[in-house]
Amino acid sequence: MLGLYRFLKYSAILLWSAFVAGPFLWALTTSFKTSEGIVSGATYIPWLQYKPSLDGWGVLFRRGGQGIDIVDPYLASLTVTLSASAISLVLGTLAAYGLSRFSYKAGPIKNADITFFFISQRIMPPIVLSIPFFLMLQAFGLLDTKLGLIIVYVALLMPIAVWVMIDFFHNIPVELDETAMLDGCRPVETFFRVILPNCKPGLVVAGLFCLIFGWNDFFFAFMLTFTKTQLLPVAVVALNSSVTPWWSLSASALVSVAPLVILAFVVEKYLSRGNLAGAIK
């Protein structure tokens, strides 16, 4: 019985792993193929079925002519995503702490309404926001700049940070804040010295979400930039032409997804539930 259970369990894990890893492996082999290795049917084994080539990768680092230079968009994407995520995380965490611990009231509007207001930013389809954002950035002369994109991304990412962190703060007993104040901390010290060290897993989750959404955004990066500033998703799409260059698209896809995969491995330990318990028990 136990043997059958183990067999089914490992079969399911293997199947799922193949499902997840398959596209990556496919993209990896494709990135080393040339047009001959692709258009003449599916090929799997390098050197036997197709001749490996670095052409697909070379396109990414070629200036002018048939290639693109991926380094500048890569750095631009890193700058915009990291800055916007950091700002969103700081502001979002502070907002979430305030909403979780203090009562705000403006007429009929209370804490729950303010929280909903934050989260409702993500309910709207991006197209609805694009025109106001375009006009606002235009008015401030920030179209086609990294700063303009950072501001827009903060507006898009902060609701995620608030949403994740508010739930996290709700799970930290208020007695922990009260104890810190009894021990002699001012409210600001309570937050930084006692509460924040207790929310590392929450910060990691919120930060990860911000980075994923920021890094992968194509829509606003496409709408709000033209020539001076180009982010990675836009640069990757620009590779496409009348003949789809699968080899270089595969290479660029792998390059694009690499930072997030590495990040996921680094922060994996924070994502387990065990890290969340223990402050009061």
Add this chain to the structure above:
Amino acid sequence: MAKIDLNGVGHCYSGKPEKLEDFALRPMNHSWDHGRAYALLGPSGCGKTTLLNIISGLIRPSEGRVLFGGVDVTDQPTAKRNIAQVFQFPVIYKNVTVYNNLAFPLRCRKLPADEIDRKVREVARLLNLTEQLKSSAARLSADAKQLISLGRGLVRNDVAALLLDEPLTVIDPHLKWLLRRKLKEINDTYNQTMVLVTHDQNEALTFAEKVVVMQAGQIVQVGTAQELFENPRHTFVGYFIGSPAMNFMPCRLDGNAVKVGEERISLPELATVDVPPEGKVEIGIRPEFLKLEHDASPDTLEVPILNVRDLGNFRIATVRFAGHDLKIKIPEARPIPSEKGFLRFPRQWTKLYVDDVLREPAGA
């Protein structure tokens, strides 16, 4: 270190109170003398924790003033009041060691490192935590964690009061007794004002010199265990303290007697009490003081005995009197009449309550 005075302190959680019932804590005057051990006793939801949080500054009272040693601290933040509070569930800083947990309040006060070290080790010795000083606080058992919470209050020299909000709830029964004794020891050693919140009367009566009994947001009596037992000033104290609870019966005054239903109990002193016409009048007597005799005498009343329960070193007899079931606590050695007996209400222990409040005859 100071006397704590509550002058007209009351609290309402939902905006402006319109009537007395709106208060979670009804406006009250009360003083906590320096260095004494108090117990705050009452059922859940009676306002005990609210009162504690007002003293520590976690709640600002909607009415009245809080004074520490005569100084108004009503608007002072918690951090400046020097109150130590231990909550029902142990609260620890889980990502640091036991040592750092104990040192935290002193570091907040920016004390020199050698003094912090000396105090932390002293308190760890007192609480038997020396062995665990280097362990991660999160890995300890619930009672060790609760000791850390307590220790954080004790490391400070200048604590005005140590407030304990049902701290023994999560502790194993056999450790409860040890911890309670430890608390007493700390009270003797440090001469700190201690307020222990509890709904367990045994805990309150064994720990405190004075017990403050609360009900429905108000203090109904403050006294020693003996005072609360012998002279409950409110029917609630009669119900809440003692087991079984005090016997109460509605009555009316008639000449020099108290009439319960159609039965007359001769109690000339009580009959002199001035009773308002609309008031709810009751007599009350503890099961320990009610007498069940074998033979009739002029001041006894015949009653049927409904049942007798043997509880080891004493028995509880239930009798029917004027339509009410009364409990009588009888020592094991004393014989109990069978089927019927003669009930006597000793004058000294029979109390009269008007609208739940004790009324004593003039000159009592």
